[in-house]
Amino acid sequence: MTEAPVPYPAEGADPSQYVRTREKGSRDVSYPDAPEPLAVPVYDNHAHLEIEDGVGLSLDEQLTRAGGAGVIGVVQAGGDIESSRWSAWAAASHPRVLAAVAIHPNEAPAYAAAGRLDEAIGVIDELAAQPRVRAIGETGLDFFRTDDDGRPAQFESFEAHIALANKHGIAMQIHDRDAHDAVLETLARVGAPERTVFHCFSGDADMARVAGERGYWLSFAGNVTFKNAQNLRDALAVIPRDRILVETDAPFLTPTPHRGRPNAPYLVPVTVRFMAAELGVDVDELCAQVAANTLEVYGAFED
Numbered sequence: 001m002t003e004a005p006v007p008y009p010a011e012g013a014d015p016s017q018y019v020r021t022r023e024k025g026s027r028d029v030s031y032p033d034a035p036e037p038l039a040v041p042v043y044d045n046h047a048h049l050e051i052e053d054g055v056g057l058s059l060d061e062q063l064t065r066a067g068g069a070g071v072i073g074v075v076q077a078g079g080d081i082e083s084s085r086w087s088a089w090a091a092a093s094h095p096r097v098l099a100a101v102a103i104h105p106n107e108a109p110a111y112a113a114a115g116r117l118d119e120a121i122g123v124i125d126e127l128a129a130q131p132r133v134r135a136i137g138e139t140g141l142d143f144f145r146t147d148d149d150g151r152p153a154q155f156e157s158f159e160a161h162i163a164l165a166n167k168h169g170i171a172m173q174i175h176d177r178d179a180h181d182a183v184l185e186t187l188a189r190v191g192a193p194e195r196t197v198f199h200c201f202s203g204d205a206d207m208a209r210v211a212g213e214r215g216y217w218l219s220f221a222g223n224v225t226f227k228n229a230q231n232l233r234d235a236l237a238v239i240p241r242d243r244i245l246v247e248t249d250a251p252f253l254t255p256t257p258h259r260g261r262p263n264a265p266y267l268v269p270v271t272v273r274f275m276a277a278e279l280g281v282d283v284d285e286l287c288a289q290v291a292a293n294t295l296e297v298y299g300a301f302e303d
Ligand SMILES: [Zn+2]
Pocket: 001, 046, 047, 048, 077, 138, 249
């Protein structure tokens, strides 16, 4: 999630009607060709399917394409009140969707400035009680997009979200950008939820070792394929196999060779095949492991 804060939604608005559009700029916004389907199915552990990119696929089209590629479920992540409500609606409406709900660290300062952070966290608390909301996320710290003035609100929000994950006994998806030490310190100080996931892990091998020792999961996105991301491949090499997850962060972070074009869950095979090659393991074996890890963190998709 990298969009600007959106206005506070009207009470009673229909969450299914919520849509957000990604800036096109000069990018090629056509969807890449579908990869060869995976033989052993996996899940996309983190995506933003409410954000339209390129032609804009409906949720049903996204899930159909994903299923055809062997990606049989998606954890849909929210970042503000509206997208969190949409995420909970999508999960309640589709057996192949589970939801994560949160106020994103880059949105928390705007809510705080409007005097509405407590109210927003209250909405997340309510949504988190729904049976198909299986994670608090994405929450965390982002020192790249938020300057010093916004940090107190980020810390307040992150700590409140940790408490919510613990209260509801569900997983937590962390967004950590340029804030590795502060995130690790906060988790240790406040008490990390039993199932803590670093979405779009951006650290290195040393951080991956710490995460492994503490039992956190690392979720790898399409940027693990980027040429300049050796730190991510080093991290992948050291994190225990039972702590590896895969995600798209769609519509962002499209894997090589489709960088810049719209990303979608049906492109998970590109990333997971790359990861298997990097680890020197059989693709089917890695898929089976990653799928089992996903179910351990979020529980079953189908009731
Ligand atoms: Zn995200």
